[in-house]
Amino acid sequence: MRLLGIILCGLFFTGCGSEVSKTVVSDENAAEQKYHWKLVTTWPKNYPGLGTAPETFARLVERMSAGRLNIKVFGAGQLVPAMEVFDAVSQGTAQMGHGAAYYWAGKARGAAFFAAVPFGLNAQEMNSWLHHGGGLELWRELYAPFNLIPFAGGNTGVQMAGWFNREINTMDDLAGLKMRIPGLGGDVITRAGGTSWNITGSDIYTAMQTGVIDATEWVGPYNDLAFGLHQVAKYYYYPGWHEPGVMAELTVNAQAYVSLPPDLQAIIEVAARAVNQDMLDEYTAKNNRALVELVETHGVELRRLPDPVLAELRRLSAQVVTSLAAETELTRRIAASIDTFKAQAMAYHVISEEAYNDARSAVD
8 A cells, every 4th residue: 555655646746747847848938939920000111200119119029028029010001001000900910000099980989089189188198097097998998899909109299280271360261171180180170161181191291282182280390390291381380289199009919919928918018108108208309399490491380279269179179079979888988087087187287287387487
């Protein structure tokens, strides 16, 4: 019996050893396996800010993973057209995408809420809502039926109201206007009597030059200068009521993501957070310098939208947001979450950001 016990114990520990060996081998294989992904974007290859962000993301992931996850970035049209990024990642043609959620408003109702809401959250508030206010969970709930996992992928800050070939003095000047403006801002322009166009950035210059459109918004001085929009329009209006803090997005194919080991999933998450902040830093640093060049070198006429126009745009924006919120139970929850967070942030900003800015700008 003692001999039998010794034999059985030996067999038990041998079996345990085999399982441990299998686990170690499996872990070693996971650590050695290399993944090669494609990332498609809605932006021209290496375009300042928007186009360089996914390149930075890919470099960070490769470095942090010691080469285990390699991501090749394709600019708009290189692998798929700009407006097919959502479908390409959803279907697995590419494992990742970089763009802006309002481009997919026709596919996922409520997607525009996660890019920009007219008179809504600015960049600082948008990041806070997503990461500490429940916004990211709602975004992922919205994208789940499309086999996508979204991450915040950058923010341009408050944009410009756009480039116009006519002066905007009253709301009548928006009647009949053909303007490139996507998302909820485009819906507002339509309600104001204009026509909104959703065309890719690389097509804007030609559309303005040939008179296909009368006005366009793009981003801000840094990107607008790069596209040469000052060559095809005379008036440059602010503030960017329609896009107060435009969130770019990184989307990941859900099957591709869950196939990764946990450490590579964490690397994607951390790299996305880093790129998200880096883009805002870049635009904050470079927009003013580009604006100085536009005004002082190229003679651009910088104009502020009149207060009565802004007031009416704000009223129409509220109608557009209310209409979208009423479409589904999920869009209602998204809109309510944004509204609650905005009210809380604005209340505190009165004695923080706004009070400090007033004190800093005070003239003795």
